Amino acid sequence: xxxxxxxxxxxxxxxxxxxxxxxxxxxxxxxxxxxxxxxxxxxxxxxxxxxxxxxxxxxxxxxxxxxxxxxxxxxxxxxxxxxxxxxxxxxxxxxxxxxxxxxxxxxxxxxxxxxxxxxxxxxxxxxxxxxxxxxxxxxxxxxxxxxxxxxxxxxxxxxxxxxxxxxxxxxxxxxxxxxxxxxxxxxxxxxxxxxxxxxxxxxx
Numbered sequence: 113x114x115x116x117x118x119x120x121x122x123x124x125x126x127x128x129x130x131x132x133x134x135x136x137x138x139x140x141x142x143x144x145x146x147x148x149x150x151x152x153x154x155x156x157x158x159x160x161x162x163x164x165x166x167x168x169x170x171x172x173x174x175x176x177x178x179x180x181x182x183x184x185x186x187x188x189x190x191x192x193x194x195x196x197x198x199x200x201x202x203x204x205x206x207x208x209x210x211x212x213x214x215x216x217x218x219x220x221x222x223x224x225x226x227x228x229x230x231x232x233x234x235x236x237x238x239x240x241x242x243x244x245x246x247x248x249x250x251x252x253x254x255x256x257x258x259x260x261x262x263x264x265x266x267x268x269x270x271x272x273x274x275x276x277x278x279x280x281x282x283x284x285x286x287x288x289x290x291x292x293x294x295x296x297x298x299x300x301x302x303x304x305x306x307x308x309x310x311x312x313x314x315x316x
Contacts, residue, residue, distance in 0.1 A: 179208035
């Protein structure tokens with residue numbers, strides 16, 4: 113077996129030594145070859161893209177490793193979606209996966225069953241979230257609430273700067289729709305007319 117070790121810590125002042133010691137001891141006990149170490153030092157597990165993890169996956173795609181061993185699942189990734197995507201890719205490549213602290217060993221039938229259960233739970237949770245989002249949107253519509261982002265307010269300064277431009281050119285310049293520019297100009301014109309109308313007559 114050609115093993116690869118993956119280790120990660122979130123901050124630069126943390127040490128990788130504890131993870132490495134346990135993982136190297138485990139690999140030695142299994143009688144495997146010396147492992148190639150992929151380490152992300154000071155990198156958040158919430159990130160899908162990490163330099164060492166990317167290199168590990170490249171090695172897996174080139175069939176340079178047979179099994180990936182990590183210290184704990186949260187070292188590999190904190191997003192269940194990302195974690196499962198990576199594990200499914202490794203499985204498709206014929207690369208095993210072992211998480212030492214959880215006792216998860218996808219090189220065994222029992223470990224593969226655990227992986228499928230993790231995937232089923234993740235799919236169930238995704239469906240529940242989608243149901244809650246749809247129910248919340250339907251409730252908001254029934255209550256007459258406006259959905260989506262509020263429209264960006266065009267300032268008087270922006271109107272002045274784009275005064276000589278056509279609606280389409282002004283919209284392109286401001287990054288909004290032509291309708292939005294038209295409404296802003298109309299509101300500004302109406303506001304100016306009201307202001308002029310309300311000014312008291314000058315005494316002579």
